[in-house]
Amino acid sequence: MQKDQLFTRRRLLLAGAAALGAAGTAGLVVASDGEEAAGTVAPAAGPPVRQAPKSSAFRLQPLTGYGPPPTAPRKLKVRKEPILRISGTGRRMMLTFDDGPNPAYTPHILDTLGKYGVRAMFFLCGECIVENRELVARMAAEGHVVGNHTWTHPLLTTLNRREIRDEMESTSDAIEDTYGERPQWFRAPYGAWNRAAFQLGAQMGMEPMAWTVDSTDWTTPGTRTIVDTIESGAAPGVVVLSHDAGGDRSQSVQALREYLPYLLDNGYHLTVPRRRT
Ligand SMILES: [Zn+2]
Numbered sequence: 001m002q003k004d005q006l007f008t009r010r011r012l013l014l015a016g017a018a019a020l021g022a023a024g025t026a027g028l029v030v031a032s033d034g035e036e037a038a039g040t041v042a043p044a045a046g047p048p049v050r051q052a053p054k055s056s057a058f059r060l061q062p063l064t065g066y067g068p069p070p071t072a073p074r075k076l077k078v079r080k081e082p083i084l085r086i087s088g089t090g091r092r093m094m095l096t097f098d099d100g101p102n103p104a105y106t107p108h109i110l111d112t113l114g115k116y117g118v119r120a121m122f123f124l125c126g127e128c129i130v131e132n133r134e135l136v137a138r139m140a141a142e143g144h145v146v147g148n149h150t151w152t153h154p155l156l157t158t159l160n161r162r163e164i165r166d167e168m169e170s171t172s173d174a175i176e177d178t179y180g181e182r183p184q185w186f187r188a189p190y191g192a193w194n195r196a197a198f199q200l201g202a203q204m205g206m207e208p209m210a211w212t213v214d215s216t217d218w219t220t221p222g223t224r225t226i227v228d229t230i231e232s233g234a235a236p237g238v239v240v241l242s243h244d245a246g247g248d249r250s251q252s253v254q255a256l257r258e259y260l261p262y263l264l265d266n267g268y269h270l271t272v273p274r275r276r277t
Contacts (some may be wrong), residue, residue, distance in 0.1 A: 019187035045202035082210035101135035102245035126171035136178035147185035226255035
């Protein structure tokens, strides 16, 4: 990453952090299904946990149904601040990877997660989805959960409502097309949320998901620093922010190989959210 880009991102992140700070640092909770523990995760080589709908599936839907089709978004309550951590009993944590998918890094992250039978969340950008459709299909097949991270990764606070809607809607469309269902989670680029993003996300059936611990991998501080940041930040309910795209992410890839077995050895269950079945 170029230095000027780095400073821009840092400034934007600080702006986002300030916004979060204004909203308070108390974490909101999200239901985390007891069956989501790592021990129940299907191995990467096993049968797919999720299947894309068959092309003939819609024919099974009645012409005049008794409810919305399965992919219709359910409107949600509009939040005023994003979710910062997960709830649930025990030592649960969640790993999230933003800005991808990216063919240079995402496959390695998926390999490591699969090796340990761990599921994670990926917040995807539409422009990367259409270039790497097979990676999104792999995420679906291996039981990972994907979220909407906009199409072009803009600073939403600089866009009008129509532009924000376009960024979010087109990305949800691309996710439905590649993953098999519309996303139920949304993360604002740079953590810079605004009212329109909360409102539009709720309209599209997506909850806003932020994070508890920033791995700082986007500053490429060295693998050791990333590992230390995540291991020292480990605690029940923590959501970890990392990246599998947006720059050289080889440190993020290598760090995962080190902190993931550490977290598992220390009794953490790496989980994914499950809001509805
Ligand atoms: Zn991002």
